[in-house]
Amino acid sequence: MTSGELCPSCSGERLYNLTFKHDGACPLLLPEDSTQAADHDRLLGNRSSFVREATDTERTLAAWIGMPDIDRVTIDNPLTVKVDWVGTRRRLLRVGGRPWFDPDADTSP
Ligand SMILES: [Zn+2]
Numbered sequence: 001m002t003s004g005e006l007c008p009s010c011s012g013e014r015l016y017n018l019t020f021k022h023d024g025a026c027p028l029l030l031p032e033d034s035t036q037a038a039d040h041d042r043l044l045g046n047r048s049s050f051v052r053e054a055t056d057t058e059r060t061l062a063a064w065i066g067m068p069d070i071d072r073v074t075i076d077n078p079l080t081v082k083v084d085w086v087g088t089r090r091r092l093l094r095v096g097g098r099p100w101f102d103p104d105a106d107t108s109p
Contacts, residue, residue: 062101
């Protein structure tokens with residue numbers, strides 16, 4: 001198990017994508033829960049997918065799991081998230097106009 005497989009704050013296990021099993025006191029739990037609720041509401045509005053700006057927590061987690069080019073994020077090259085639903089919420093990320101990064105597709109050690 002590599003370090004990116006455990007939450008950088010509470011050491012909870014990474015379940016899939018950017019989703020970790022945070023403990024109740026983890027400072028990343030509340031922002032992640034709030035983002036998930038907001039994403040769920042948007043998906044319920046009959047949208048199969050949408051793109052939004054990444055949250056600070058998502059940026060932290062993307063860097064933690066080793067997303068390429070995460071260090072190139074700037075105002076002109078923002079980190080964006082494409083949210084869709086494939087039986088569960090999936091988040092793809094990209095920096096500026098670079099290709100989408102799927103955290104689940106990265107199986108490098
Ligand atoms: Zn955590």
